[in-house]
Amino acid sequence: MTDIHSPFTLGRIELQNRFVMAPMTRARANADGTPGPLAATYYGQRAGVGLTITEGTQPSDDGQGYPMTPGIYTDAHVAGWHEVNEAIHARGGHVFHQLMHAGRMSHPDNTPHHRQGVAPSAIAPGEQIYTLGGMKDIPVPRALTTEEVAATVADYAYSAGRAIESGADGVEIHGVAYLIHQFLASSANTRTDRYGGSIENRARFAIEVAQAVIAGIGADRTGIRLSPGFAGFGLNVGPEGPDLFRYLVAELDKLGLAYIHIVHYGADEILHDFRRIWNRAIILNRPARPREDIGKDIASGLADLESYGAHMLANPDFIERVLSDAPLNSADHGVFFGNQPEGPEAGYTDFPTLKAQQEGMSA
Known part of the structure; x- marks a missing residue:
């Protein structure tokens, strides 16, 4: 029986244990998309896990959905992430950057160029989104042309190369939930070209993104996150959903990716x-495990590995607490995003370790 505290070989790296820090949007980046001043501290505190997966990083101006999220496509982004990656490596951890194109889950107020969001089809999600001006209706996105789909694939590949350049x-x-899932979902994708209609066509964008990223940085440096049971943001893959995801996973398996990361509902x-179907590593995330x-x-x-989100957010020493059966700090949704009124550290880098709590009690 394999233990979660045992080491694991993932692609070309050796993980010290099988805990994974799940990607968590924190909306604390600088306005230009560079990681905020406390990002290296935040990630370094939690680098006792085998693998850290960063918060979603947009691969382009079009890819940004929310305010104050980081990017990984400019020289400034690369320099900022280098500090974060160094902090993780200094503790013996490893880091993958998550590439997140928000697609239609966007608002012009949140993007550098203030343009309409892009998506497979011109269908709004029927949701509101946070902006610095408050909650606003998400506008109808602009449908990508077939040529623009290819350009977007290239954006993913370019940002993957920049992530490696930054030391990831x-x-x-x-x-x-975002652009790739929007191509999979029949409720968001009514295209009549090679990217719409059949299961094979709707999966094509995800496969082409994976192929392009692999061509740039290698299959053993590439993973993908999927969720067959996700049904938020107006997304519905239809009754063929299980078959679509089985097909997609089988096709991705042929490419030799390092892992699939499943967010599981149901x-x-x-x-x-x-x-x-899958012949390499599976990372499994069960919300509220x-x-x-x-x-x-x-x-x-x-x-093969398990990922944790809110537990990791609130417990920089999560693994030590699990090993010693110690109580966990709790985190509420109110501290998840953006700088808090109490200051930039609040709900970000100020969660106490067990050692600090014990020292405080004995003082």
Whole structure:
């Protein structure tokens, strides 16, 4: 029976354990998309995990969806992320940058060029989005032309190369909720070209992005995040959803990616299907996983690594607390995004370690 604290070989890197810090948007970047001044501290505090996956980083101006999210496509971005990556490596950790193109989940007020969002089709999600001017309706996006789809694929590949240049160990392609998922979903994709209609066509964009990233940085430095059960943001893959994801995972498996990262909602049947289809590492994230279930998916063989979000956000020493069966700090949604009224550290780098709490009690 495999233990979550055991080491693991992922692509070309050796992980010290099988814990993964899940990508978590924190909306604390500078206005130009460079990581904020406390980003290196925040990530360095949590680098005891085997693998850190950064918050979503936009691959282009068009890719930005929310205010104060970081990018990885300019010289300034590369320099800023270099400091973060160095802080993670200094603790023996490894880091993949998540590439996140928000697609239609965007607003002109949130992007550098203040342009309409882009998507597979001109269909609004029917949601509101946060802007620095408050909550606003998401406008109808502009449908990408076939030529622009190819240019967007190239943006992913370019930003992947810049991530490696900044010192990252690899990249994770974000395929949940945003542009890639929008191509998969029949509710967001009514195209009549080679990217719409059939399962094969709707999966084509995800596969082409993976191929382009692999061509630039190597399959063993590339992962992808998917979620067959995600149904938010007006996305619906239709009754053929399980078949679509089985097809997509099988095609991606042929490319030799380092891992797939599954955000799981619902029954485990499709996870067992993926375990049979996929021949390399599976990272599994179960939202709101109970503490007593930590490590169970690895022990059962269903996953090779497990990722954690809010627990990692609130507990910089999460692994030490798990090992010692110590209580966990809690995090509420109110501290997840943006600078807090109490200051930039609040809800970001000020969560106490167990050692600090114990020293405080004995003082």
